[in-house]
Amino acid sequence: MLHIAQGKMVGFNSGAQDVETRAWQAARQLYQRASLQGWFGQIWAALTRQPRRLLNLAETEANGPAGNCYSLGAQTVPIRQIRGSQGRCADFDRNFCPLQAHTRSRWLRVAAARRLGVALPLVELVQVGDVYFVRDGHHRISVAQALGQTEIEAEVRVWKA
Numbered sequence: 756m757l758h759i760a761q762g763k764m765v766g767f768n769s770g771a772q773d774v775e776t777r778a779w780q781a782a783r784q785l786y787q788r789a790s791l792q793g794w795f796g797q798i799w800a801a802l803t804r805q806p807r808r809l810l811n812l813a814e815t816e817a818n819g820p821a822g823n824c825y826s827l828g829a830q831t832v833p834i835r836q837i838r839g840s841q842g843r844c845a846d847f848d849r850n851f852c853p854l855q856a857h858t859r860s861r862w863l864r865v866a867a868a869r870r871l872g873v874a875l876p877l878v879e880l881v882q883v884g885d886v887y888f889v890r891d892g893h894h895r896i897s898v899a900q901a902l903g904q905t906e907i908e909a910e911v912r913v914w915k916a
Contacts, residue, residue: 775871782866786859789901793852807848810839812881812888815914827911829877832887834900834907837880839888851897858894865894869902880909887911 796807838849846855853862868875878892889896892909899907 775867778867778870779863781870782863785866785898785901786853786862789862789897790853790859792850793848793854796848796850796852797854807850809844809847809849810886810888811844812839812841812883812890815839815883815888823915824881824912825915827882827913830909830911831906832880832909832911834896834905836885837887837889837896837907839883839886840893841881841888841890843889843893847893847897851893851900853897858897861894862897866898866901869898878907878909880911882911882913 799805799807834851837851840847846853846858848854853859865875875895876892878895879890880887880892881890882888887909890912892907896907
């Protein structure tokens with residue numbers, strides 16, 4: 756499609772739109788790779804009988820009081836130490852590969868935003884001992900992992916047992 760700007764015909768799909776199109780294409784490829792890794796990981800886990808599910812924060816809450824908590828504020832957290840979730844244990848595996856089809860559209864939006872350099876909010880984590888649980892930001896962690904990031908900025912709350 757063309758439109759006229761200051762007496763000149765200008766291509767409508769130029770410049771910024773091309774960048775956005777490439778970001779979405781890259782996001783789709785990244786998602787396909789991450790979901791395939793998750794699928795193969797599930798098969799491998801079944802064959803080796805090794806757990807790949809995220810730990811459930813609700814089960815941790817049942818084993819200790821959650822009332823004794825405090826905020827650490829913004830922290831840089833190694834992604835490999837994030838091993839659990841509050842309510843999304845079936846959506847991602849322990850490597851934060853997406854496992855469910857319903858995660859796709861949100862995952863793609865986050866990945867495209869990252870490719871375009873859009874600043875995203877900090878993820879929210881709960882630290883119990885040496886393990887971190889995701890309260891908010893599962894897709895952001897999954898995309899960061901797929902992009903090869905080893906750390907992520909997070910708002911951290913510590914729960915003492």
